[in-house]
Amino acid sequence: MAMVTSPRASLYVGDLHQDVTDAQLFDVFSEFKSLASVRVCRDSSTRRSLGYGYVNFISPQDAAQAIEVKNHSTLNAKAIRVMWSHRDPDARRSGIGNVFVKNLSDSIDSVKLQEMFQKFGNVLSCKVVTSDYGKSKGYGFVQFESEISANAAIEKLNGSTVGGKQMYVSKFVKKSDRSVPSPDAKYTNLYVKNLGPGVTEEVLKEEFSKYGKIISLVISKDKNGASRGFGFVNFENPDDARHAVESMHGSKLGTATKFCGGYHMIMLG
Template sequence: MKALACLNHKTLRGKAMRIMWWHKESKLRKSGIGNVFVKNLPASIDSAQLESMFNKYGKIVSCKVVEEENGKSKCFGFVQFETHNSAISAITSLHGAVFQGKKLYVSIFKKKEERVMDAFKEQKFTNLYVKNFGCNMTENLLREKFSKYGKVNNAVIMRDEEGNSRGFGFVRFDSDEDARKAVEALNGQLIGSKKMFVGRALKKAEREILLRMENTPEEMSC
């Protein structure tokens, strides 16, 4: 405890040490619970000062200001609290606060892929991906089903070389609002014995991000 209190963030061979309690197979750090992202920090703030700013809100597991190779601050960092409640308390108190002339941005940390997907979700869309319907579904029936929620510009079912339905297709609405209403109403609806899936048609880059998120182990910022 004395070493942690006295040596954490002290310089050793030109670099600031980071000292924390070691936990075998730590579920806390792997889960990301209590992990806070802080940006727009004054360039003069180092990891020790960042910890001093946040330690009043709860027990800190790890804390760092991200630096360039030359040791210059990138003006953002991460603080991981022991509990989610401590993180929320810090965010509530410090987000938007002005410190040394800088307005702080403080939020729950999200991986890059999650931030990108959040941005995708906020985008407007009119093209829907539909799957899990039977071979009896036709373009006309698909258009009729979706037209209850707004003007449909196009409805297509993907088919094999012999013209048989491959069980999925696309529906394009005239407006984003109507497309969202159709997703809310029809996603998960039973068509015979199958639950139909209805969602925004993803672009190639979005599908690749989802695949990476599924196949890449979680990385903790701290």
């Protein structure tokens, strides 16, 4: 009789080097006795690796241990991501629990990023994006099991300074959702630019809080603590965010300071 694996004992392995084979992947996880099967996913036409695969265990305990031991480990000189497999396409596409982090110090790798965020809840996946040479590009992604954990992390870590750089932490927005919204679109995050050097976060909060409750607010700063001239304001209520855009766009604060309200499409800019 064929052995059937539990759905909870299936792991997703991402960021695989193009040359990783099924045999190599099996060898990496073979120390766990209940390893049942592995598969590197490939293009049906070219048979080239798609950069990810699946590892199946009989024992959920072995699978959980494999995540602890193998996540962020190196295979063919490339760090891999290991997490529970979520086969439900609706769950993957929903974006629930996904957080975007940017302006990261070069000293922050995927392991350190996970250490910072895991205090807020169960982290399913965590990644600092790197160049082909392994150098951090200064941004990354964290996926929590729950939206509550994601919101808590955003509230506590957005605007905090780590490694001499002020982090920006927000909800991740899919590329397909980053187009300019219609008047009826719902959004809560605003991008504010052309800020004068004298505009502080306190001043910005005072101006924007007139329109509703602010969840988080940050002005981007350089390594010396000087304003970069732009920032982000995250409202709790989409209607409040829309009213702020309608009122503040093109207005002045202090000496010729111009506000440009925008959609959270600019987060990745």
